[in-house]
Amino acid sequence: GENVEQHPSTLSVQEGDSAVIKCTYSDSASNYFPWYKQELGKRPQLIIDIRSNVGEKKDQRIAVTLNKTAKHFSLHITETQPEDSAVYFCAATTPGSSNTGKLIFGQGTTLQVKP
């Protein structure tokens, strides 16, 4: 089945700097790659996603890139702010035999943005 590895596990940056989180996946059939943000004590929420027919997607200060050949994808946050401090999860999904889109998550990255 699908396996998703996420690095680094923790990341500390100064406010205004950029942050990059990387994930690799194992199943070449995976076709959907979302990123979720989880603030302390809250539920995970989708912040951006990308499908396998697209190489890059941007939404204001965040962007995601996908390299299908290497089977890895990355989250880029520019001009980081203290409110970006949270745990970030990458995920990948592979259509199953019942087309259920089973979503497998990485281990998470704790991002700390220092004022």
Next chain:
Amino acid sequence: DAGITQSPRHKVTETGTPVTLRCHQTENHRYMYWYRQDPGHGLRLIHYSYGVKDTDKGEVSDGYSVSRSKTEDFLLTLESATSSQTSVYFCAIAGGPSTGELFFGEGSRLTVL
């Protein structure tokens, strides 16, 4: 926020006792999921459902069972709780694989003593 609620939100129980967590949605979504969250492991899929009475195993299904008799409810049962099942459990719903986004419940914190 999507209409998804979990109960109970907090539970402390003893090893060997049965535990049932309930996920209720008002969105009429077809797909429902149970994940557990543990430090260093992220969110791991336990079981999921793609319709009434249609369920399948996830990554860490041993020791867990599920049932979905109605579209709106997805139950997770620990037949005989163990300390290794101490965790935060999240339910999630999705309209379908083509829609992508999962909407998570607020989580249920389970402590097995």
